Amino acid sequence: MPQALIDAIRDVQDFPKPGIIFKDITPILGDHALLQRSIDLLVEKASDHQIDKVVAIDARGFIFGAPVALALGAGFTPVRKKGKLPWKTYEEAYSLEYGENIVEIHQDAIKPGDKVLLVDDLLATGGTAAAAVKLLEKLGADIVSVSFLIELSFLNGRGKINHPKINSIITY
Ligand code: AMP
Numbered sequence: 001m002p003q004a005l006i007d008a009i010r011d012v013q014d015f016p017k018p019g020i021i022f023k024d025i026t027p028i029l030g031d032h033a034l035l036q037r038s039i040d041l042l043v044e045k046a047s048d049h050q051i052d053k054v055v056a057i058d059a060r061g062f063i064f065g066a067p068v069a070l071a072l073g074a075g076f077t078p079v080r081k082k083g084k085l086p087w088k089t090y091e092e093a094y095s096l097e098y099g100e101n102i103v104e105i106h107q108d109a110i111k112p113g114d115k116v117l118l119v120d121d122l123l124a125t126g127g128t129a130a131a132a133v134k135l136l137e138k139l140g141a142d143i144v145s146v147s148f149l150i151e152l153s154f155l156n157g158r159g160k161i162n163h164p165k166i167n168s169i170i171t172y
Contacts, residue, residue, distance in 0.1 A: 044057075090105055103128070148168040
């Protein structure tokens, strides 16, 4: 695993709720070399495939999703929290490590058969990514893989995501 990235991640105890250890990635984002490395590693994981769209999840997923899309020669599609997207949407409710939420995607964001890479910063219980996968399935996307910078493997999030190809750069 990329030690420089691991060393930069800051554990914040009891944020945003007691009992949660929040993985703060802002020290990675603030360092050009570490930010570049994290993008390069995410791109590498998908470089064997022709990707049409990188889909990323509100909000930290966007930070990685757009540069990964540019590097792969793909477009970018946001999955957003309810109420943020202006056009016709599909929505999916889910529960996450510290709360409940609804995510949405524009109904015309993906064409049936589009090859999609789904990206988020962190896989915890898997509820968020599972909801995004359901939205993409509804749109007929061909999900090539699901990639995370960080995976909290002890929460078994992989088991909740209905997809055979899940990649993470850093696993705890
Ligand atoms: P989950 O749906 O439980 O897999 O939660 C994943 C989403 O919540 C990701 O978009 C993360 O940004 C955020 N998240 C959940 N747990 C943590 C954590 N311990 N540290 C940082 N972010 C987290």
